Amino acid sequence: MAERRLVNQIKTLRFLAGEMTQAELGDKIGVTRQTIAAIEQGRYSPTLEAAFRIASALGKRLEDVFQWTE
Amino acid sequence: MAWREKTAWITLLAMIATYGAYFSLISQAHMSPIAMLELFGGLTVALTICVIVATAVMAVLAGRDARGQPDERDRAVARRGASIAYYVLLVGVISVGVIMPFEEQGWGITNAALLVLVAAEAVRQIVVVASYRRSWHG
Numbered sequence: 001m002a003e004r005r006l007v008n009q010i011k012t013l014r015f016l017a018g019e020m021t022q023a024e025l026g027d028k029i030g031v032t033r034q035t036i037a038a039i040e041q042g043r044y045s046p047t048l049e050a051a052f053r054i055a056s057a058l059g060k061r062l063e064d065v066f067q068w069t070e
Numbered sequence: 071m072a073w074r075e076k077t078a079w080i081t082l083l084a085m086i087a088t089y090g091a092y093f094s095l096i097s098q099a100h101m102s103p104i105a106m107l108e109l110f111g112g113l114t115v116a117l118t119i120c121v122i123v124a125t126a127v128m129a130v131l132a133g134r135d136a137r138g139q140p141d142e143r144d145r146a147v148a149r150r151g152a153s154i155a156y157y158v159l160l161v162g163v164i165s166v167g168v169i170m171p172f173e174e175q176g177w178g179i180t181n182a183a184l185l186v187l188v189a190a191e192a193v194r195q196i197v198v199v200a201s202y203r204r205s206w207h208g
Contacts, residue, residue, distance in 0.1 A: 031141035034072040043205035044143050 008066045010040045013058045020058075029053035073135045074144050075202040080124045082195035088117040089188045096181060103177050110184065147201040155194035162186030 014020040022036040029050060038044035039054075046054065055065045092113050096106055129136035140148065166182045174182070200206065 031143065032072060032135065032138055034135075035141050035143040038143065038205065047142055050142055 004068055004070050005042070006045050006066060007042065007069050008039065010036070010054060010058070010065060013060060013065060017058050025054070025057055028057040072144070072202050073132055073138070074140060074147070075199060076128055076132070077125055078195045078198040078202075080128065081121055082192065082199065084117050084120045084124070085188065085192055085195070088113045088120075089192075093181075093185060093188075106177065106181070147198055147206075150201055150206060151194040151197040154197045155190045158193045159186065159190040162189060 010025070014022070014025060021033075022040070023033040026033045026036045030053070031046075031050060035044065035046075039046050051066055052062060055062045058065060092110055095101075095109065101109070162183075163186060166179060166186055170179050170182055197206075
């Protein structure tokens with residue numbers, strides 16, 4: 001079975017959302033700037049709740065922000 | 071660097087310096103039990119003061135990063151550190167409390183128990199640092 005991984009478009013969507021900074025997004029969803037950076041770089045997979053919060057803060061659906069790809 | 075990684079580094083380095091000095095001294099010199107207790111107590115107080123001062127200085131330099139509550143990633147890292155350190159403590163307690171009494175007595179056992187506590191805490195801090203560095207989030 002091919003290995004699948006979670007990827008995300010947070011960096012692009014932050015830019016499109018008025019060049020929102022990592023710190024601003026972190027403040028909106030209740031995590032640190034470093035955690036947003038780790039999520040963006042694929043070094044940390046957020047909880048489902050945090051993923052929904054990120055999508056909501058960016059005004060997008062969950063699947064627009066996170067994808068489960070091969 | 072995440073704020074909690076910085077505090078883990080501070081605690082780890084201070085622990086290595088102070089308890090490294092303690093166990094090095096008691097292994098080289100013959101000391102009375104009272105002298106050992108005084109040394110251990112004194113070094114523990116010095117460690118606590120060093121960690122508080124260093125953390126306060128780092129908090130001033132870190133600004134808003136230091137004022138935030140731990141988030142889900144910080145809590146995941148902390149859980150990982152505590153769960154791995156638990157096994158170190160478990161093995162240490164069994165060794166000191168069950169096996170050592172057949173071969174050692176008195177202050178040898180006491181110092182081994184102290185070493186187990188220090189080792190478990192050091193492992194906890196090492197796992198925290200490594201988890202932030204290596205992106206291990208159990």
